[in-house]
Amino acid sequence: MLPETIKKFVARLFSGARTGPQRLPVEKHGIDRRQVSRHAIKVCEVLRQHGYEAYVVGGAVRDLIVGLQPKDFDVATNATPEQVKPLFRRARIIGRRFRLVHVVFGPEIIETSTFRAPSSNGSEHTDEHGRILRDNEYGTHEEDAARRDFTLNALYYDPLTEEVIDFHNGVADLKKRVVRMIGDPERRYREDPVRMLRAVRFAAKLSAEIEPATLAPIRRLAPLIENVPASRLFDETLKLLTCGHAMDCLRKLREVGLHQDLMPLLDVVFNVSEGEHFVDLALARTDIRVRAGKPVSPSFLFAALLWKLVYQRWQSLVAQGGHPTQTLLDAADSVLDEQSSKMAIQRRFIADIREIWFMQSRFERVNARAIWRMLEQPRFRAAVDFLQLRAEAHEVDSVMAQWWMDLANAAPEDRIPMVEAYQAAQRGERPASAVKKRRRRRPRRKPVSSGENIPQPSNE
Ligand code: ATP
Numbered sequence: 001m002l003p004e005t006i007k008k009f010v011a012r013l014f015s016g017a018r019t020g021p022q023r024l025p026v027e028k029h030g031i032d033r034r035q036v037s038r039h040a041i042k043v044c045e046v047l048r049q050h051g052y053e054a055y056v057v058g059g060a061v062r063d064l065i066v067g068l069q070p071k072d073f074d075v076a077t078n079a080t081p082e083q084v085k086p087l088f089r090r091a092r093i094i095g096r097r098f099r100l101v102h103v104v105f106g107p108e109i110i111e112t113s114t115f116r117a118p119s120s121n122g123s124e125h126t127d128e129h130g131r132i133l134r135d136n137e138y139g140t141h142e143e144d145a146a147r148r149d150f151t152l153n154a155l156y157y158d159p160l161t162e163e164v165i166d167f168h169n170g171v172a173d174l175k176k177r178v179v180r181m182i183g184d185p186e187r188r189y190r191e192d193p194v195r196m197l198r199a200v201r202f203a204a205k206l207s208a209e210i211e212p213a214t215l216a217p218i219r220r221l222a223p224l225i226e227n228v229p230a231s232r233l234f235d236e237t238l239k240l241l242t243c244g245h246a247m248d249c250l251r252k253l254r255e256v257g258l259h260q261d262l263m264p265l266l267d268v269v270f271n272v273s274e275g276e277h278f279v280d281l282a283l284a285r286t287d288i289r290v291r292a293g294k295p296v297s298p299s300f301l302f303a304a305l306l307w308k309l310v311y312q313r314w315q316s317l318v319a320q321g322g323h324p325t326q327t328l329l330d331a332a333d334s335v336l337d338e339q340s341s342k343m344a345i346q347r348r349f350i351a352d353i354r355e356i357w358f359m360q361s362r363f364e365r366v367n368a369r370a371i372w373r374m375l376e377q378p379r380f381r382a383a384v385d386f387l388q389l390r391a392e393a394h395e396v397d398s399v400m401a402q403w404w405m406d407l408a409n410a411a412p413e414d415r416i417p418m419v420e421a422y423q424a425a426q427r428g429e430r431p432a433s434a435v436k437k438r439r440r441r442r443p444r445r446k447p448v449s450s451g452e453n454i455p456q457p458s459n460e
């Protein structure tokens with residue numbers, strides 16, 4: 001344990017705060033209290049009634065100030081988890097390394113954590129590159145601000161006084177759209193290399209610039225990302241891809257030198273021919289969904305990111321005389337094996353990704369009976385969306401893709417004549433497209449080419 005005086009001195013150095021925090025009134029930050037989760041307000045009120053300090057903190061405050069809808073609301077307090085828990089009817093202490101409290105209000109969880117101190121600088125707490133291995137000491141409010149990553153993430157909103165407490169000039173940076181590291185950037189990246197990815201994500205999400213001193217060490221320290229545990233890298237990649245500005249994030253990662261060899265996925269995206277275009281289309285759709293507040297499926301995203309690589313391997317195996325369905329499975333497995341050793345794509349996602357890919361080989365060559373089985377697959381809808389994406393990328397015929405989309409959208413009773421028409425086409429009586437044209441309910445997108453690729457019946 002460091003003597004208290006040294007700890008305080010170190011905390012002061014980290015925080016750079018000499019005159020205490022700014023307390024900004026509503027006119028300076030513009031947060032409309034009605035936009036704040038009433039459950040987060042409740043947590044702060046209850047803690048305050050019991051004599052503790054409590055604030056809404058982090059991403060929610062940042063997003064509210066710039067007029068974005070926060071994903072979730074976190075609270076920071078000087079009460080320990082053991083003091084917080086009994087104050088709420090539904091609360092549980094979680095986390096082993098750093099314990100915090102989940103206060104549950106129906107579907108909403110308010111994550112309530114105790115102020116933490118910046119990591120001690122001793123080597124026993126870090127690996128040989130300076131990465132923090134232990135980070136679990138409680139601290140003061142000021143220390144809690146100093147251990148956060150960027151100034152715009154170290155803001156505390158007091159719902160009772162409606163003030164924002166700002167130790168590091170974060171509101172000004174946020175308004176100027178500057179992502180600035182608190183403390184010495186190099187040391188802070190060494191402590192946690194994921195902060196490099198976070199800098200990029202916030203810059204893309206907020207249309208901000210990374211401040212020069214914060215940007216400078218990134219290219220040199222980029223290889224430290226390799227030391228980040230795979231599961232954390234996966235989570236962070238998912239956050240990048242679902243922040244609503246995914247392509248901007250990927251471009252920025254490339255720009256600052258964070259893509260090469262670090263995130264195997266990104267190498268794939270940018271190096272496979274046509275890969276970038278395909279991913280561009282996929283991410284544009286994802287961004288639209290995220291910004292409209294709709295959920296996005298991680299499986300779909302990763303299926304899209306890795307598809308061109310799978311596709312190339314698949315095509316070359318087919319060219320060597322392999323069976324289309326089996327070779328697709330082989331190509332899929334080889335790509336997934338490679339990727340998941342570097343980034344822990346969770347098992348449940350892997351199963352879904354395989355399913356989405358596997359169905360791609362069937363869309364183009366399936367018999368009518370198998371269509372009914374495909375319709376029962378839980379990932380059928382995602383696979384059809386994926387087929388649309390491939391059509392948009394001119395990889396398959398858009399009329400064929402639309403036929404499947406219509407089938408997916410059709411009411412169960414309307415599917416029967418569609419499949420019958422397909423069967424008729426299979427027997428060579430008339431093209432399925434003829435029936436589809438009569439039955440269509442929504443204006444159809446303009447086909448890319450003639451309907452020569454209408455689902456081709458096969459005798460599988
Ligand atoms: P969002 O949830 O929108 O992705 P966020 O800023 O809320 O963004 P979280 O990962 O939820 O990000 O973290 C909450 C807060 O915790 C951050 O605002 C920041 O203050 C702090 N924080 C998170 N990760 C780090 C880190 N790696 N280093 C330092 N502080 C961090």
Ligand code: MG
Nearest residue numbers: 058059060072
């Ligand atoms: Mg958050």
